[in-house]
Each structure stands twice: as C-alpha cells, then as structure tokens.
Amino acid sequence: MEGKRFSAAALTLGFCLFVVAARSAFGDVSYSFPEEMKRGSVIGNVAKDLGLDVNRLSARKARIDTEGNRKRYCDINVNTGELTVAERIDREALCEKKASCILTQELVLENPLELHKVLFIIGDVNDNSPRFETDLIDLEILESTAKGAVFLLDEAVDADIGQNSVQSYSLQTNQHFILNVKSNMDGGKYGELVLDKELDREQQQELTLTLTAVDGGTPPRSGTVVIHVTVLDANDNAPVFSQSVYKVSLPENSPLNTVVLTVSATDADEGVNGKVTYALGHVSKRVDELFSIDAHSGEVTVRSSIDFEEDTKIELKILAKDASGLKSYCKVIIEIIDVNDNAPVIVIKTLHSPVPENAAPGTEVGIINVQDRDSENNQKVHCSIQQSVPFKLVPSIKNYYSLVTTGELDRELVSDYNITITASDEGSPPLSSSKTLHLSVADVNDNPPVFEEQSYSAHVKENNKAGSSVCRVAARDPDWRQNGTVVYSLSPSDVSGAPVSSFVSINGDTGVLHAVRSFDYEQLKSFKVLVLARDNGSPPLSSNVSVSVWISDENDNSPQILYPSPEGHSFMTEMVPKAAQSGSLVSKVIAVDADSGQNAWLSYHMVKATEPGLFTIGEHSGEIRTQRDISESDHMKQNLVLSVRDNGQPSLSVTCTVYLLISDNLAELPELKDMSYEESSSKLTFYLIIALVSVSTFFLTFIIIVLAVRFCHRRKSRLLFDGAVAIPSAYLPPNYAEVEGAGTLRSSYNYDAYLTTGSRTSDFKFITSYSDRTLPADLTLKKTHASVEDLEGFDGAGHDSQVRCLLMNCVVIFSFSVKF
Numbered sequence: 099m100e101g102k103r104f105s106a107a108a109l110t111l112g113f114c115l116f117v118v119a120a121r122s123a124f125g126d127v128s129y130s131f132p133e134e135m136k137r138g139s140v141i142g143n144v145a146k147d148l149g150l151d152v153n154r155l156s157a158r159k160a161r162i163d164t165e166g167n168r169k170r171y172c173d174i175n176v177n178t179g180e181l182t183v184a185e186r187i188d189r190e191a192l193c194e195k196k197a198s199c200i201l202t203q204e205l206v207l208e209n210p211l212e213l214h215k216v217l218f219i220i221g222d223v224n225d226n227s228p229r230f231e232t233d234l235i236d237l238e239i240l241e242s243t244a245k246g247a248v249f250l251l252d253e254a255v256d257a258d259i260g261q262n263s264v265q266s267y268s269l270q271t272n273q274h275f276i277l278n279v280k281s282n283m284d285g286g287k288y289g290e291l292v293l294d295k296e297l298d299r300e301q302q303q304e305l306t307l308t309l310t311a312v313d314g315g316t317p318p319r320s321g322t323v324v325i326h327v328t329v330l331d332a333n334d335n336a337p338v339f340s341q342s343v344y345k346v347s348l349p350e351n352s353p354l355n356t357v358v359l360t361v362s363a364t365d366a367d368e369g370v371n372g373k374v375t376y377a378l379g380h381v382s383k384r385v386d387e388l389f390s391i392d393a394h395s396g397e398v399t400v401r402s403s404i405d406f407e408e409d410t411k412i413e414l415k416i417l418a419k420d421a422s423g424l425k426s427y428c429k430v431i432i433e434i435i436d437v438n439d440n441a442p443v444i445v446i447k448t449l450h451s452p453v454p455e456n457a458a459p460g461t462e463v464g465i466i467n468v469q470d471r472d473s474e475n476n477q478k479v480h481c482s483i484q485q486s487v488p489f490k491l492v493p494s495i496k497n498y499y500s501l502v503t504t505g506e507l508d509r510e511l512v513s514d515y516n517i518t519i520t521a522s523d524e525g526s527p528p529l530s531s532s533k534t535l536h537l538s539v540a541d542v543n544d545n546p547p548v549f550e551e552q553s554y555s556a557h558v559k560e561n562n563k564a565g566s567s568v569c570r571v572a573a574r575d576p577d578w579r580q581n582g583t584v585v586y587s588l589s590p591s592d593v594s595g596a597p598v599s600s601f602v603s604i605n606g607d608t609g610v611l612h613a614v615r616s617f618d619y620e621q622l623k624s625f626k627v628l629v630l631a632r633d634n635g636s637p638p639l640s641s642n643v644s645v646s647v648w649i650s651d652e653n654d655n656s657p658q659i660l661y662p663s664p665e666g667h668s669f670m671t672e673m674v675p676k677a678a679q680s681g682s683l684v685s686k687v688i689a690v691d692a693d694s695g696q697n698a699w700l701s702y703h704m705v706k707a708t709e710p711g712l713f714t715i716g717e718h719s720g721e722i723r724t725q726r727d728i729s730e731s732d733h734m735k736q737n738l739v740l741s742v743r744d745n746g747q748p749s750l751s752v753t754c755t756v757y758l759l760i761s762d763n764l765a766e767l768p769e770l771k772d773m774s775y776e777e778s779s780s781k782l783t784f785y786l787i788i789a790l791v792s793v794s795t796f797f798l799t800f801i802i803i804v805l806a807v808r809f810c811h812r813r814k815s816r817l818l819f820d821g822a823v824a825i826p827s828a829y830l831p832p833n834y835a836e837v838e839g840a841g842t843l844r845s846s847y848n849y850d851a852y853l854t855t856g857s858r859t860s861d862f863k864f865i866t867s868y869s870d871r872t873l874p875a876d877l878t879l880k881k882t883h884a885s886v887e888d889l890e891g892f893d894g895a896g897h898d899s900q901v902r903c904l905l906m907n908c909v910v911i912f913s914f915s916v917k918f
C-alpha cells in the first residue's frame with residue numbers, strides 16, 4: 099500500500115525535475131525526464147553539463163557503466179556527449195509507488211579515470227490505467243437485505259502516482275444501487291455499493307453493473323470491473339396452490355391407494371425455500387383415516403374404504419409448506435358417488451302369527467319395511483313373494499308393505515307357511531336380499547268329529563259280564579288340540595223304556611262301549627245306541643253314529659215243561675183206556691225253551707217207566723204213545739219219568755213225571771187224594787196282608803224322611819253323569835230298574851214258542867205270553883216269582899195282585915231312593 103500513497107511534495111518535486119536538469123556541483127549530474135521516452139531520445143548533454151571535452155570523449159572511452167548486473171538504461175554518444183535512452187524506463191517498474199524515482203547511472207572516463215554519477219530523476223507519466231484486481235466482482239446479496247446496506251468494493255489500483263492515480267469511480271446507473279466513494283488513509287479512493295432499493299430475487303435474480311475507476315491523468319485513463327450481483331433467495335414467498343378449491347368426485351368403496359387428485363402448489367422461492375411439502379390440514383380423525391397425501395407429490399389417495407352412506411361429501415384442507423414453514427391452504431371437496439353396495443334390508447315390523455284359519459281373504463297379517471341405504475335408483479326397492487302361497491305384499495306408504503292373505507286358509511291342509519320375501523333394488527347390478535318369515539295358522543274349530551264308519555254293529559253274547567266291552571267306535575277330528583279332541587258320549591234315549599245308560603256306557607276317551615249289565619237274549623235281542631262324538635272346542639262340534647248291539651243267544655234256559663206240571667206237583671193224571679192199542683196217543687209232554695235256535699230245540703226222552711216198553715215218547719214230538727197193547731197184567735198206575743233236553747252246548751234238561759192210570763173209569767182212583775190247599779192259602783193271604791201293611795208304613799216313613807232331607811238339600815245330588823262315566827244306575831239290579839222304567843213286565847217277555855211238532859190234537863192252546871211262568875229265575879226277583887208261581891197254581895188273580903202291589907211298593911221305594 100505504501101506504493102499507492104502519493105506524497106504531494108514528491109509529486110511537486112518530480113514535476114520540477116522533469117522540467118529542469120539540475121547540475122551537480124560535485125561532478126555529478128542529474129537529469130529529470132519522464133518515463134517511457136523512446137530509445138535514442140536525448141536525455142541531455144552530459145559532456146557539456148560536466149564540462150568535458152567532447153572530442154576526447156571517444157579517446158577517453160567514455161562509457162556508462164552499471165553496477166553489477168544492473169541494466170544500462172542510457173548510452174552516451176561519444177561524438178556529441180549526449181545521453182540517449184538505451185532502455186525503456188518504466189517508472190512504475192523501477193520505483194513503484196515511490197514519490198521520487200531516481201535512477202543512478204555511472205559515467206566512466208579513462209585516461210584519467212573519472213567516475214561521474216548520472217542521476218536520472220524519472221517523472222511519472224500517466225501510462226497506467228486504473229486496474230481492478232479482478233475482472234469480475236461477484237456479490238451475493240440476500241434479497242431480503244434492507245435498504246442502505248453497504249457492500250465494500252475492491253479498490254482499483256493505478257500504478258501511476260499522484261494525479262495519475264485513481265481519482266474517481268463511477269457506477270453504471272441502475273435501479274438498486276448507488277455508489278459511495280470513500281478515501282482511505284493513504285489517500286486511495288475506494289467505492290461502496292449502497293443498496294438504494296430492495297432486491298427481489300423473484301423479479302430479478304442477478305444484476306450486472308459496471309464500475310469504472312478514473313484517474314486524474316490527462317487524458318484520464320479508466321479501468322472497469324463488472325460487478326455481478328447475485329440476488330440470494332430469501333424465503334419470502336409462501337407456496338401458492340394452483341386452485342384454491344379443488345372439486346373431485348370419487349365412487350365410494352374405491353380401492354385403497356386410488357388417486358383422488360393431485361394438488362400442486364408452487365413456491366416462488368428457490369431451493370429449499372421453494373420446496374413445497376403437502377399435508378392434510380386440520381381434519382377430523384376420521385377423515386384423516388380416509389385419505390392420505392403424498393408429502394412431495396401432492397397426490398391424495400384413498401387410505402381406507404369410503405362409505406357413501408356415511409359421507410356424501412368430504413371436505414379436506416390441504417396444507418402446503420416450504421422448508422422454513424411458510425404455509426398456505428387449499429380446500430378439496432370430494433363428492434362421493436354412490437355405488438350400489440347396500441342390499442335392501444327387510445325388516446318385519448309386525449307379524450300377526452298365528453293367523454286364525456278363518457281369517458277373511460285380505461286380512462293384514464304383517465307389516466314389512468324395506469330399507470336400502472344407497473341413494474337414488476340404488477335405493478328404489480321392489481318387494482315380492484315368489485312362492486305360491488296365499489299371501490301377497492301390498493305396497494303401502496313409503497317403504498312399507500302389508501302382508502295380506504289372498505285366499506282362505508285351512509290349518510288342516512297347511513298349518514304353517516314359510517314366506518320368503520325378496521327385495522331387490524334398481525341398481526346395476528341390482529342387489530337383493532330375502533327374508534323368510536314363519537307364519538303359522540291358528541286352529542279354529544271348524545271340523546266336527548267324523549266317525550270312521552257310517553254305523554257300527556256289535557254282537558254280544560248274553561250273560562256277559564257287566565263291564566265287558568261291546569265294541570269300539572272311533573271318530574277323528576283334524577282340528578288342533580282340544581278343538582280336535584274327541585269325547586264320546588251316549589245320546590240319551592230309551593231302550594225298551596229304560597234309559598240306554600242302564601245298558602251300555604261308553605269310555606269318553608277311548609270310545610269303547612261297555613256293557614253295564616249282563617244282557618239277556620230272552621229279554622232283549624238287540625238295541626240301538628246313538629253315540630255322540632264331540633270335540634272340546636268352544637263352541638263344540640259334534641256328530642253321531644248309531645251302534646246296533648246284537649245280543650246272541652246262549653243256552654241259559656232249561657226247557658220248561660208246561661204239561662204236565664213239573665216238580666211233582668202234578669196231580670194231573672192221564673187216563674189210559676185199557677183198550678188202548680199199540681201206538682195210540684196217551685198223552686203229550688209240552689215243553690218250551692226260552693232260548694232260541696238250537697238252544698231251544700227240544701228232545702224228549704224216557705228216563706224211567708214203571709213198565710218199561712209199554713210207553714214210548716216221541717223224541718221230537720213229546721207224544722207218549724203205547725208201544726204195545728195194554729194187557730191186563732199191566733199195573734194200573736204207570737209212572738213215567740221223562741226228561742226234556744234242549745240242543746244247546748251243553749244241553750240243559752228237566753225231568754217230569756207223568757202219571758198214567760190205566761183205567762176206563764175215573765172212580766177207580768181210590769188213591770188220588772183231593773188235597774186241600776184252603777188252609778195254607780188263607781195263611782199265606784194273612785202273611786201277605788201283614789207284609790203289605792208293613793211295607794206301606796215303611797214307604798210312608800221313607801217319603802217323609804226323604805221330603806225332609808230334600809227340603810234341607812235343595813240341590814239335587816248329582817248321581818247321574820253324562821258321557822264317559824258309568825252311570826250309577828247301571829249298577830242297580832237290572833230288573834228293578836226295568837220295572838220302574840217300563841211297568842210293562844209282560845211285554846218284554848215274548849218268546850218264540852217252540853211247539854212240539856206233529857201234534858195231532860188241538861187240545862193245547864198256547865198263548866204267546868208265558869211271561870209270569872217262564873220268567874227266568876234270576877237275581878232278587880227269583881224268590882218272589884217262585885212264590886208267585888207257587889200261588890198261581892192254586893189261586894187266581896187275588897194273590898197275584900197282592901204280590902204285584904207289594905212289588906210295586908218296593909220298586910217305588912227303590913226308585914225314590916235312586917232319584918234322591
């Protein structure tokens with residue numbers, strides 16, 4: 099720097115030297131001359147100046163010597179004694195920035211040797227332009243630099259000194275900078291760039307300015323440098339989205355990673371300041387789960403399945419950010435497009451199950467609601483029933499359908515329905531769903547019990563045990579439970595004047611008919627019972643069937659001999675004329691059998707005879723005939739023991755004795771006593787009267803008691819039952835009940851009379867009613883009858899009516915007791 103300093107004094111001195119060549123008093127001489135004189139230019143006449151003889155110069159070998167290796171800048175013309183420039187003299191090279199530049203040369207003369215110093219005072223010539231150290235000044239200035247900022251510029255250097263050195267700078271005019279020139283301590287001048295107006299990299303990234311340095315020479319010389327200003331980016335720009343609002347549509351259920359859209363934001367800054375990254379800004383957690391954004395590309399992608407039914411429109415805020423955190427936002431509106439992804443849902447709102455089977459067609463049995471979460475056509479739903487069932491769907495308000503019956507229901511045919519309802523929407527492809535609802539049909543008691551057969555007939559052997567089963571009826575009722583539960587009962591009716599319940603009872607559950615009593619074929623050959631079958635519905639339905647009960651005969655009756663009177667009371671004696679010839683009819687045994695058929699097929703046999711071989715009896719006719727002529731030797735009294743046998747299995751028989759008197763004259767019967775029954779008869783009458791009186795008294799007493807009891811118990815005691823339970827009256831002695839019910843004892847005893855065949859006489863007239871005599875000896879009446887029978891043999895209606903009266907009393911009493 100020292101070289102650059104110019105001393106004002108030195109400059110002034112140099113200038114004077116240039117003009118005046120000074121003479122040295124000591125044999126030295128000095129010349130002032132400017133640098134850069136042409137070779138050969140005359141500096142001065144040294145010989146003259148030194149007072150030397152020009153002519154002797156050559157002889158004295160005058161010459162310029164240099165010390166050592168130094169350059170010889172001048173020559174001497176030995177002819178003229180002039181010093182000429184031998185070498186280019188550059189002050190700057192010799193003295194640099196020294197204020198005075200003195201070049202010393204030596205003039206040597208020989209013979210005698212003389213040494214003179216020749217001083218050259220070299221003056222400065224403006225031969226150097228100001229020069230910058232570099233051609234280019236690179237400045238990097240942050241665009242954010244404030245106005246007034248100062249940037250030091252390199253100083254321009256001018257090798258010249260003094261006025262010839264740099265005196266001023268000038269700057270190419272521009273918008274941003276001005277130049278400030280300053281001097282430094284050693285007088286040098288330098289420039290400063292002052293920012294006059296802020297830079298904006300985004301407008302102008304760089305500036306090129308030319309700085310010119312001018313020196314003070316005449317003419318002035320100048321040097322330039324190019325200042326290259328690079329405007330450095332400051333992050334002064336936020337990213338800017340290409341659109342402030344983006345609108346896109348997206349089908350729901352788009353697969354993951356589907357690109358929804360790409361947002362883009364640009365940042366005018368450069369480098370990291372212009373590097374934009376994207377993020378979702380301020381979204382709910384749920385939306386955040388739905389989308390993701392690529393931080394660098396701005397690609398918004400689907401992150402999880404999007405359901406139109408949840409969001410039809412999603413708004414996203416997207417944030418763009420540069421490196422130093424300047425942000426901006428944009429809005430993305432994503433319209434979700436519905437896809438038919440929801441099958442209709444069938445909801446059964448109400449179902450009236452079970453439906454009574456008598457529901458009229460058109461009855462509403464249920465309400466169905468169909469929902470589809472999709473929209474538009476995807477939401478339009480059609481509902482139908484494909485099966486052939488007597489139901490249909492009637493569209494009602496909005497998505498409601500009523501399920502109504504279209505026809506009659508019959509539980510007995512179809513008791514339940516599985517109705518499949520199918521709903522399909524109008525999407526493409528359509529979705530459908532179906533639902534099966536179970537509808538049961540409730541029973542209504544609409545079927546009466548139906549008997550398996552039109553009518554029943556049963557065959558029972560007489561003398562059956564009371565309680566034995568007769569037959570079984572069965573009726574079916576297809577209704578449900580109690581509506582189809584059949585209960586059997588007997589229709590109350592009379593059989594021969596007696597209630598049918600005294601003959602048979604029926605098990606209400608099983609339909610088995612039981613005999614209540616032992617039947618007697620001889621009294622009753624058949625009867626009809628009406629069996630009712632009733633279900634338990636309410637109201638109940640019933641039907642009836644008739645059961646014919648046929649009683650079959652058993653051989654339970656012995657033959658009865660009507661003639662002659664049996665059991666040894668016969669006092670009838672047949673007269674046999676002595677003159678009776680062989681084969682003549684003597685008598686005839688007349689017997690009957692209450693049974694029928696084979697059981698009443700009688701045969702007559704001779705068991706014992708006083709005179710065997712005299713009489714025979716017709717096996718079938720019962721006619722007693724002589725087998726041979728009667729002889730005198732034959733005993734007058736002949737007794738025949740006869741048996742009458744029926745053809746039953748086993749057969750029953752009775753015996754009787756026939757007294758025959760072989761005589762022509764009745765007076766010849768001394769041994770025949772006329773037995774008197776007067777006494778016993780009157781005795782019997784007496785007993786009967788006593789019995790009648792006592793029975794009547796008892797009866798009256800009983801009536802009184804009964805009335806009293808009845809007064810107390812107003813309610814009838816329920817002894818009679820309907821239906822299945824066996825009727826208590828059934829356990830009464832059958833004959834009593836019979837008598838009470840009918841009072842026609844006689845009429846019930848009609849037999850077929852099996853008359854003996856081949857009878858030649860019409861002596862015997864048979865009335866068809868043999869009731870009193872042939873009443874079967876059975877149960878309690880047996881004894882009474884026996885006594886009646888006894889009585890009848892002797893006396894007529896008197897006793898008979900007494901006995902009847904007595905009987906009636908008993909019966910009345912008994913029936914009263916039954917009734918109460």
Ligand SMILES: *[C@@H]1O[C@H](CO)[C@@H](O)[C@H](O)[C@H]1NC(C)=O
Nearest residue numbers: 512513514515516517534536
């Ligand atoms: C209805 O469905 C049920 C159960 O799925 C089944 O047990 C029944 O038999 C079905 N009824 C008819 C009438 O198909």
Ligand SMILES: *[C@@H]1O[C@H](CO)[C@@H](O)[C@H](O)[C@H]1NC(C)=O
Nearest residue numbers: 541542543578579580581635
């Ligand atoms: C029987 O039928 C009646 C109507 O007649 C009905 O109310 C009742 O529920 C039916 N009973 C059953 C067990 O189905």
Ligand SMILES: *[C@@H]1O[C@H](CO)[C@@H](O)[C@H](O)[C@H]1NC(C)=O
Nearest residue numbers: 589590628630640641642643
């Ligand atoms: C028996 O059934 C017939 C028709 O089936 C009916 O007319 C009659 O009244 C019924 N008899 C009784 C006693 O219920």
